[in-house]
Amino acid sequence: MQDKRLDEIISNENSRLEEIGYGGGLPSCGNFLVMDASVLESMYAASGLEIIPISDAIEKYPRVRDELYFSLVKKDKNEYTRLASGARPVGYYIRVEPGVKIEDPVQAAFMLASTGGTQVIHNIIDLGQGSGLNILNGCTTSCQVFQGKHVGITEVYVSEGASLSYTMLHNWGKDIEVYPVTGIHVEKNARFVSNYAAMTAVKKLVAYPTAWVEAGGSARFHSIIYSKNNSHFDMGARAVLKGEDSGAEIISRVVSEAGIVISRQMIEGLTTGCKGHMECSGLLLDEKAVIHTIPELKGAHPDINLSHEAAVGRISSKELSYLMARGLTEEEARSLIIRGFLDIGIEGIPPRIHDIIEDTIKKSVRGSV
Amino acid sequence: MGLLDIKGLKVSAGSHEILKGIDFSIEEGRTTVVFGPNGSGKSTLMGAILGLPGFNITAGSIIFKGRDITALPVHERSRMGIGLAFQYPPAVKGVRLSTLLDNIKNGDEDLHTYSEMLNMDQYLDRDINLGFSGGERKRSEILQLMVQKPDLLLLDEPESGVDIENISIISRALNLILEKDKPLRKRKRSAIIITHTGYILDYMRADTACVIVGGYILGCGSPSEILAEIREKGYSQCMECYRDMVRRDTGAGQET
Ligand SMILES: Nc1ncnc2c1ncn2[C@@H]1O[C@H](COP(=O)(O)OP(=O)(O)OP(=O)(O)O)[C@@H](O)[C@H]1O
Ligand SMILES: [Mg+2]
Numbered sequence: 001m002q003d004k005r006l007d008e009i010i011s012n013e014n015s016r017l018e019e020i021g022y023g024g025g026l027p028s029c030g031n032f033l034v035m036d037a038s039v040l041e042s043m044y045a046a047s048g049l050e051i052i053p054i055s056d057a058i059e060k061y062p063r064v065r066d067e068l069y070f071s072l073v074k075k076d077k078n079e080y081t082r083l084a085s086g087a088r089p090v091g092y093y094i095r096v097e098p099g100v101k102i103e104d105p106v107q108a109a110f111m112l113a114s115t116g117g118t119q120v121i122h123n124i125i126d127l128g129q130g131s132g133l134n135i136l137n138g139c140t141t142s143c144q145v146f147q148g149k150h151v152g153i154t155e156v157y158v159s160e161g162a163s164l165s166y167t168m169l170h171n172w173g174k175d176i177e178v179y180p181v182t183g184i185h186v187e188k189n190a191r192f193v194s195n196y197a198a199m200t201a202v203k204k205l206v207a208y209p210t211a212w213v214e215a216g217g218s219a220r221f222h223s224i225i226y227s228k229n230n231s232h233f234d235m236g237a238r239a240v241l242k243g244e245d246s247g248a249e250i251i252s253r254v255v256s257e258a259g260i261v262i263s264r265q266m267i268e269g270l271t272t273g274c275k276g277h278m279e280c281s282g283l284l285l286d287e288k289a290v291i292h293t294i295p296e297l298k299g300a301h302p303d304i305n306l307s308h309e310a311a312v313g314r315i316s317s318k319e320l321s322y323l324m325a326r327g328l329t330e331e332e333a334r335s336l337i338i339r340g341f342l343d344i345g346i347e348g349i350p351p352r353i354h355d356i357i358e359d360t361i362k363k364s365v366r367g368s369v
Numbered sequence: 370m371g372l373l374d375i376k377g378l379k380v381s382a383g384s385h386e387i388l389k390g391i392d393f394s395i396e397e398g399r400t401t402v403v404f405g406p407n408g409s410g411k412s413t414l415m416g417a418i419l420g421l422p423g424f425n426i427t428a429g430s431i432i433f434k435g436r437d438i439t440a441l442p443v444h445e446r447s448r449m450g451i452g453l454a455f456q457y458p459p460a461v462k463g464v465r466l467s468t469l470l471d472n473i474k475n476g477d478e479d480l481h482t483y484s485e486m487l488n489m490d491q492y493l494d495r496d497i498n499l500g501f502s503g504g505e506r507k508r509s510e511i512l513q514l515m516v517q518k519p520d521l522l523l524l525d526e527p528e529s530g531v532d533i534e535n536i537s538i539i540s541r542a543l544n545l546i547l548e549k550d551k552p553l554r555k556r557k558r559s560a561i562i563i564t565h566t567g568y569i570l571d572y573m574r575a576d577t578a579c580v581i582v583g584g585y586i587l588g589c590g591s592p593s594e595i596l597a598e599i600r601e602k603g604y605s606q607c608m609e610c611y612r613d614m615v616r617r618d619t620g621a622g623q624e625t
Contacts, residue, residue: 322455324444340464
């Protein structure tokens with residue numbers, strides 16, 4: 001590895017990386033850093049864990065090449081998957097051996113460093129039976145980059161009884177376009193939790209990750225979006241409950257000062273005992289903001305239980321004046337309510353990751369108390 | 370000059386005039402109870418004193434600590450020392466009660482002494498008033514006032530829906546804020562208490578009682594005498610005074 005260059009870059013971009021949870025003295029079991037198309041850091045320090053560049057994994061493991069690579073995400077799904085399949089893959093392959101549970105998270109960061117460039121990433125996560133892992137992914141641009149495109153393919157395999165918490169912090173800029181395509185296979189009695197936070201402006205972001213859930217497994221998608229400027233978010237999640245007694249929860253909270261946020265959610269219950277709940281709420285702070293929520297439920301068996309709640313509106317003036325009656329300024333009261341709205345009390349994620357998300361929210365909400 | 374002086378106050382909500390010319394004062398260290406039938410304008414008076422939105426002051430003035438606060442925003446009145454225990458406190462989803470209390474308190478006070486006193490310890494980590502029972506909401510209001518320590522407490526039916534044991538707990542807390550243990554001349558804080566039943570007067574001493582009917586203050590006097598009269602005859606006698614008031618204001622016999 002080019003250690004000198006790495007040190008230099010990491011120190012130059014320190015603050016940008018720390019904002020997305022990379023470095024900053026956080027304990028971790030492994031690190032992976034990509035800038036544009038170069039892997040700058042790839043290391044792991046826990047037994048039963050392996051983190052290597054995906055190109056190496058394809059050479060090393062026939063299973064990765066034949067069974068995992070472009071399996072949950074189809075090569076010809078759209079122009080972005082086609083773009084990714086035509087290029088030499090850049091990204092990580094993370095593998096955890098069966099039964100190994102690791103508490104400290106993997107930290108991974110993807111940075112766009114050249115203006116006008118397109119970064120194409122392909123990541124594969126491969127959790128063995130009964131294993132457990134936390135991953136903290138961050139995406140950002142270097143300080144000088146204002147324009148560019150990020151395409152990210154992610155394929156996630158959570159084997160029987162395994163548990164993955166996958167946190168993604170996006171910190172793009174107002175002229176960056178982002179096109180992630182994600183597929184997740186949650187096997188029998190496995191758990192998958194996705195936490196997503198995008199708290200800064202973006203030119204356009206389109207994402208609709210899909211989880212296929214087998215018997216007794218569960219998939220949860222939690223996302224918070226704070227939209228500013230002319231951002232265009234088309235963000236959602238879909239869970240296909242294939243196995244008996246599988247479950248899904250999709251919670252999305254959107255706060256918008258300006259721009260358009262389309263929030264699509266879908267839960268499909270295909271067989272007996274499937275349970276799913278979704279909640280999408282939007283808070284409009286200004287007339288310049290549009291929030292469009294599209295909750296969809298599809299039941300294909302009578303013995304299922306699917307439900308949704310959706311609400312879009314403004315901050316309640318009753319609540320505002322209630323807090324102001326206690327001496328908070330309007331700004332302080334709004335900020336408290338917005339932060340409360342975005343705090344979805346995600347359980348099951350490590351406290352440190354929770355702190356990072358909290359911090360991101362605090363920084364983004366103006367007039368924080 | 371009193372702690373609070375209200376003169377000729379008229380307040381409307383929408384196109385509807387609710388308070389029709391209120392004159393009202395309270396001195397430092399005093400407690401006044403306010404009686405009046407449903408819809409007579411009691412909560413409106415409190416809302417107007419604090420400056421809550423939705424109440425438009427069309428005439429008159431509110432002087433607090435010698436300063437005209439009629440046009441001040443809510444939070445400034447609050448910071449000057451006015452605290453309201455809401456009749457219907459709203460829930461604030463996502464904001465923990467402890468977070469709000471941390472924002473209200475000044476210095477590093479120990480919130481637990483207060484929350485323990487009000488049996489509210491286990492509610493600190495819950496969202497403000499969310500899913501609270503009626504009585505729990507009322508205790509949450511008093512807890513917030515204990516931390517806020519206002520010089521003028523506006524208590525809008527603090528005991529309604531509260532069980533007897535908790536009325537005594539609430540009253541003990543209020544007596545503490547109001548320094549009722551000190552001699553009168555040393556007390557600085559005052560309270561206006563709206564009550565229908567007067568139960569709270571079994572636990573707290575009030576100096577004066579006033580009766581509001583149809584947006585008028587019809588008169589003030591001894592709390593026990595007025596309460597006894599209302600208990601015996603309802604507001605029927607007051608209705609006569611009320612008609613006199615309307616006649617005086619309109620110069621004719623018909624109501625507005
Ligand atoms: N926004 C509004 N628009 C129209 N009328 C209103 C509005 N707000 C209050 N009112 C009316 O003003 C009157 C006084 O209301 P207020 O809440 O002050 O009564 P109250 O004396 O506190 O009654 P209660 O004992 O039932 O609490 C009521 O008739 C009520 O319907
Ligand atoms: Mg009332």
